[in-house]
Amino acid sequence: xxxxxxxxxxxxxxxxxxxxxxxxxxxxxxxxxxxxxxxxxxxxxxxxxxxxxxxxxxxxxxxxxxxxxxxxxxxxxxxxxxxxxxxxxxxxxxxxxxxxxxxxxxxxxxxxxxxxxxxxxxxxxxxxxxxxxxxxxxxxxxxxxxxxxxxxxxxxxxxxxxxxxxxxxxxxxxxxxxxxxxxxxxxxxxxxxxxxxxxxxxxxxxxxxxxxxxxxxxxxxxxxxxxxxxxxxxxxxxxxxxxxxxxxxxxxxxxxxxxxxxxxxxxxxxxxxxxxxxxxxxxxxxxxxxxxxxxxxxxx
Amino acid sequence: xxxxxxxxxxxxxxxxxxxxxxxxxxxxxxxxxxxxxxxxxxxxxxxxxxxxxxxxxxxxxxxxxxxxxxxxxxxxxxxxxxxxxxxxxxxxxxxxxxxxxxxxxxxxxxxxxxxxxxxxxxxxxxxxxxxxxxxxxxxxxxxxxxxxxxxxxxxxxxxxxxxxxxxxxxxxxxxxxxxxxxxx
Numbered sequence: 001x002x003x004x005x006x007x008x009x010x011x012x013x014x015x016x017x018x019x020x021x022x023x024x025x026x027x028x029x030x031x032x033x034x035x036x037x038x039x040x041x042x043x044x045x046x047x048x049x050x051x052x053x054x055x056x057x058x059x060x061x062x063x064x065x066x067x068x069x070x071x072x073x074x075x076x077x078x079x080x081x082x083x084x085x086x087x088x089x090x091x092x093x094x095x096x097x098x099x100x101x102x103x104x105x106x107x108x109x110x111x112x113x114x115x116x117x118x119x120x121x122x123x124x125x126x127x128x129x130x131x132x133x134x135x136x137x138x139x140x141x142x143x144x145x146x147x148x149x150x151x152x153x154x155x156x157x158x159x160x161x162x163x164x165x166x167x168x169x170x171x172x173x174x175x176x177x178x179x180x181x182x183x184x185x186x187x188x189x190x191x192x193x194x195x196x197x198x199x200x201x202x203x204x205x206x207x208x209x210x211x212x213x214x215x216x217x218x219x220x221x222x223x224x225x226x227x228x229x230x231x232x233x234x235x236x237x238x239x240x241x242x243x244x245x246x247x248x249x250x251x252x253x254x255x256x257x258x259x260x261x262x263x264x265x266x267x268x269x270x271x272x273x274x275x276x277x278x279x280x281x282x283x284x285x286x287x288x289x290x291x292x293x294x295x296x297x298x299x300x
Numbered sequence: 301x302x303x304x305x306x307x308x309x310x311x312x313x314x315x316x317x318x319x320x321x322x323x324x325x326x327x328x329x330x331x332x333x334x335x336x337x338x339x340x341x342x343x344x345x346x347x348x349x350x351x352x353x354x355x356x357x358x359x360x361x362x363x364x365x366x367x368x369x370x371x372x373x374x375x376x377x378x379x380x381x382x383x384x385x386x387x388x389x390x391x392x393x394x395x396x397x398x399x400x401x402x403x404x405x406x407x408x409x410x411x412x413x414x415x416x417x418x419x420x421x422x423x424x425x426x427x428x429x430x431x432x433x434x435x436x437x438x439x440x441x442x443x444x445x446x447x448x449x450x451x452x453x454x455x456x457x458x459x460x461x462x463x464x465x466x467x468x469x470x471x472x473x474x475x476x477x478x479x480x481x482x483x484x
């Protein structure tokens with residue numbers, strides 16, 4: 001009889017059915033963009049979507065001892081130096097993404113990003129989203145390869161992206177990173193394998209805007225090194241960036257201030273020359289746009 | 301004891317009897333294309349997971365579609381749809397409840413196409429509006445297909461469309477529902 005009464009309100013019975021179903025509440029939109037600032041985020045372009053991205057890193061915001069010249073160069077914007085980064089990435093599956101980029105200085109890179117688990121509640125409880133990101137970079141600069149071995153032009157990066165969306169507005173991401181350089185100049189402290197640990201996050205200001213930040217620390221291979229001309233060099237182990245995301249509906253614009261002038265992750269995390277403590281930041285921006293090129297929805 | 305069992309049987313029988321008058325489906329198809337020019341489908345979306353229930357005795361119908369089952373070709377649009385426009389975490393379902401007019405039971409036993417109509421309330425984005433629309437009922441053997449077009453005005457349901465995309469969208473978005481019931 002109870003059932004008969006419940007059926008008096010048909011919509012009520014549908015709602016009851018719906019709420020009694022064990023649902024998979026999969027967390028989406030942990031970050032707005034596929035990048036936090038310089039680093040990859042756990043997000044990837046949707047299945048069957050091609051994303052095109054342009055990014056610029058300008059010259060130093062404020063060079064020490066240059067005084068007013070910094071202003072005449074409009075804080076690095078008009079310094080005549082900018083690194084251009086152009087990339088395409090395409091997702092064959094919801095969990096698999098491949099990309100290709102030119103990163104300036106005749107360097108090219110290609111990568112795969114694989115989602116290992118997704119933050120969700122309900123049917124299964126998983127507190128974090130985990131991606132594995134693998135990147136290969138080649139230096140195609142004209143001239144002979146180091147030690148005349150083409151293989152020496154390659155370097156690789158492996159990264160685990162572990163992110164949690166704590167609330168609608170706040171997400172954090174942890175990024176342990178291993179960089180392998182096939183070639184390093186001779187030097188007692190020079191090393192092929194470099195370890196980093198990064199932390200990134202975003203705080204949403206509104207539905208369309210967010211503040212993002214990232215920090216990464218390099219644990220080895222930055223002190224008392226020798227460069228290719230055998231002169232001593234020290235790199236800065238810290239990378240610090242802060243960005244502002246603006247989602248216009250079709251594009252995502254990112255404006256950022258970062259302590260590097262390179263647009264390549266490997267350079268940023270293994271041989272960064274810009275010290276954020278001295279205020280060696282540079283301005284930059286990223287525009288990305290994604291196109292649905294494969295139909296995934298039945299539309300008649 | 302015997303009495304209880306008898307009552308129990310009677311109850312089960314009664315419930316089943318009632319149940320036999322009610323048809324249900326879990327894979328209703330809802331499609332919409334908000335583009336002004338309907339031949340462009342860049343913003344089109346569809347859900348295949350609408351649930352519907354139809355009570356023959358009283359001509360009552362109800363339809364429920366979880367917002368997150370709507371999928372788009374561009375994943376970014378899907379995120380905007382849920383996060384910025386329909387606020388799907390706050391308002392997880394769109395529903396319709398109403399009555400069919402011009403319907404009679406005999407239609408279900410004879411193959412054919414019948415033009416009837418429905419009247420009721422649509423709830424979307426937390427706003428409930430009265431609604432009526434023609435319905436095409438197609439009966440073929442053991443299936444009854446209801447085809448209905450809901451015309452939805454975004455501002456009626458307090459859905460904010462940014463000025464930038466507004467010129468590309470039609471004022472009234474036709475929402476096409478195709479609900480197939482298996483008759484038994």
